[in-house]
Amino acid sequence: MANFDFDQAEGLRRMLAGPRPRIVTFLSILKDEEKNAMLANLGASLVQGGSDVLLVDARSVSKGIASRFGAARRATLLEVARQEKALDEVIQPVSQGLGLVSLARVRQDLGSLSEAEMQRLGTSFDLLARQASVVMVDGELDTNNAFPVSAMSDGQIVVQMSPGAASLKSAYSLIKRLNACLGRRSFGVLVTGASEDEARLVYENMARTASRYLAIQLNFMGSVPADEHLGRAANLGRSVIDAFPLAGASVAFRRLAGQLSLS
Template sequence: MASFDFDQAEGLRRMLAGPKPRIVTFLSATAQDDKGAMLVNLGASLAQSGNDVLIVDACEHDYGVAQRLGVDRGPGLLEVARQECALNQVIHPAPQGFSVVKMRPGRTADERRRLAKAFDVLVKQAAGSIVIVDGEFSDEGGFPVPIMESSEIVVQVSTGATSITNAYALVKRLSQHLGRRPFGILVTGATEAEAKVVYDNMSSAATRYLAVTLSSMGSVPADEYLQRAARLGRAVVDAFPLAGASVAFRRLAGRFATGVSRAA
């Protein structure tokens, strides 16, 4: 039986540690702009339901959230790592209700080490928040900072054959470099029935040929109101709350907030 003193000390340590942020890294096998649009709407949906949300744009090549929202021109986390500016100078509030930080990758081993420390400080400061990483997995098989390797990883895929093929190849590369572990699958531009077919096929192949378990994170339908909201500079859940995409994003936000995934 554990002693009272041990239990008391363990409880004190947990209290002092405080709440930990949830880190979810999103990768995409869809068109360049799809992931940024999806993350803006997911972040807005999470914020609207009462969550503190920080989106870290870690894209080097793709069209990331910071660029989409026009906050990519100033200093970012790399400049914080170089001690050229303070952390609070690179955290930008977005009108959709969440905050955004741009993170350019380090070029040297020293810069990458400093960047990893700066990211750790950012994450600790975001205690109690949901930290969403708009990420890329490099051709060499890595992320800009090591902590992303142990974060939850979700791959966005559409119903197109090329997207499905690329998503499976990405899952294969991830498992080769990070070892056997689960990955989430989010299907966008699809009905629930279409998403189930995509997920079931990918899950079956991943289990059979990679010994990897996939989890369904849900789906978002194709919806003209997504484009309408984007042209207005707003999230669809705010501009058109009754749209099909809004319903899907609210459902998605609820599942991400509670950390629930399911077999589609």
């Protein structure tokens, strides 16, 4: 077992020191490849804009954001909570200046945690988040419509969707699950694979429905158009803003990064 010096008082002092990081949990109804491309390119755009960005893979499947970078799940935050690893072992540097962390190897591991371990997992996440200015979580809800760490619920939550009736239905169903667990609060909506006009129409339809039947407010985060440069950049192992800075997707990601930094 690793030497794990987890002093609660010192941990709290570190948590309270310095500016509070922005924690954004992304939930997507789209294919893993589309979601991972969005997270990687948005993260790279935030880094280019001067943010220190940490990506957290909190998925229970092997196709989370870690798979985008071909990163094996080595030390995890759950191992820190179980006092098997040290906190400084979990951050893995990846391309574009991003840091990558895996929450656990499989979601089933989280179901066996004691109350003390759950508390340590939450505190470990808070301490880890303090090492970045923006924490982007590749998240999912469990069978109880909850997140494994309370900071994910407390931070900003963004639902990624695409245009079309089926996407609208699935995204609304996801927001209903969030509302059932977290109560009335606002959620962000990001529409990818759509023009700005298409995205706003999708958002307005969703927002009207959510307001009428759930009494909640949705916020339009922006849109990213369908763009062949996204695939070409991925094949080069680069972000689209790095490989093709003038592409439509690059412009959209820079605008989205700017909005996220200011919101």
